[in-house]
Amino acid sequence: MSQPSPSRDLRELPKAQLHLHLTGAMRPATLAELAGRYGIVVPPPLPTAAGTWGAFQDRYxxxxxxxxxxxxxxxxIVEAATDDAAxxxxxxxxxxxxxxxxxxxxxxxxxxxxxxxxxAAAPIPVGVLVASSWRRSPSHAVTLARLAARYAGDGVVGFGLSNDERGASVxxxxxAFTLARDAGLLAAPHSGFYTPATHVRDCVELLGASRIGHGTSAATDPVVVELLASRGVALEICPTSYPPFGVHELSAIPVxxxxxxxxxxxxxxxxxxxxxxxxxxxxxxxxxxxxxxDEDLATIAAGGIQASAAPPAEKSRLLAEVTAWLDTPASNLCDD
Structure with missing residues (x-):
């Protein structure tokens, strides 16, 4: 029997987690306990192969x-940070x-x-990104950007737009994004999940995005890919988010x-x-x-750390640990 290529333990690879929604961070057991306490009926989990945005939103x-x-x-938050730290x-x-x-x-x-x-109570450093919704009005986004700006330096590190981005004018x-950027907050709107590469481009050029939530449709346009690369705009890629909605099969995510x-x-x-x-x-x-x-995965981990709002000393420490992970000899994980 042929042996698999040696590989390193991915749990040991230092990382930054930059795209995690508060409600979606709950452990299933915690949801079950809290729903029981408050008498809430929660729809069943999404199918792994196909689903609709409406079904996702109902459960969320x-x-x-x-x-x-x-x-x-x-x-x-403490449980999510504990899980991510592990x-x-x-x-x-x-x-x-x-x-x-x-x-x-x-x-x-x-x-x-x-x-x-x-x-503040979490076991690892946690920054908060305030997000409005593409489905709410631009004036509401301004209200939330002002709120985020008031807490800049007190734990809020960024401002974004979440939810289904279709139909909204970038x-x-x-x-709203001008207010947030002027307060020193990073700009991280969702884009390019359902919308085309032009939407990603507009988020960079019109909103000053330094990160894009998802953004995978950008891969269809080399000009937009070059724009992202030249400006160092990071894409927050979440592999398991795409198959349920028919956006990408896992093997087709354009990483x-x-x-x-x-x-x-x-x-x-x-x-x-x-x-x-x-x-x-x-x-x-x-x-x-x-x-x-492993070299690719270390590059990705380093890119996420660099794109984060972590303080410079924290970034330097984590980047050094990524290098150390890659310098550790890989092991053959097969016991056969």
Missing amino acids: DASRTALRTPADIQRV DGCGWLEIQVDPTSYAPVFGGLEPALEAVLAGA ADFAP TTFLAAGVPIAVSTDDPLLFGVGLAGQYEILRSSLGLT
Whole structure:
């Protein structure tokens, strides 16, 4: 029997997790416990092969209603950070739209402050990215950008736009992103999941995006790929998010296209509650489905760290640890 190529333990590869939504970060057991406590009925998990955005949103919305107290929020963040740390994560950014939590918590500020308190209690450093929604008005995005700006330096590290990006005008959201960037926050809108490469381009050129949530459609346009590479705009690639919606099969995610062009990639989990795979598992998918080498995976990990909002000293430490991981001799993991 032939032996597999030697490979290193991906749980030991230092990483940054840059695309994780608060509700989607819940452990399934935590959701079950909280839903039982509050009498909430949550739709079943999504099918692994096919689904619809509506089905995803229904389960996500029901799960979000299980977070009703600051203690609930803190538990989710601490547990998510613990899980990511076990997978090699040294810096975590968690994304939240406080709008949906505001009615329960008494306003946007109390909701955001509950998230910040949870982040401060985590076992690894956690930054918070405030996100509006492509499905809400540009004026609402301005409101949330001002909120994020007030907490810049106090745990908020970025501003974004989440949800289904179809049908919204990118230019209309430029004022919100200008406010956020002027406050020193990184800009990280979702784009290029359902929308074409031109949408990704517009997010870079009109919103000043330094990262793009997903952005995989950019691979279809070499000019947009070059734009991302030349500006160092990182793509937050979440492998298990694509097959359920028919966006990509795992073997067709265009990671190699971006790597070859020098586009930074930040592998992330998006919503492990819904998609069922942790951070090291996402890297393992790139190894097994795309045939990426340990050198490729180290390049990706380093790109995510560089694209993060981690302080310079934290970045330097993690990057040195990535180099050390790659310098460690690979082992043959087959026992046969």
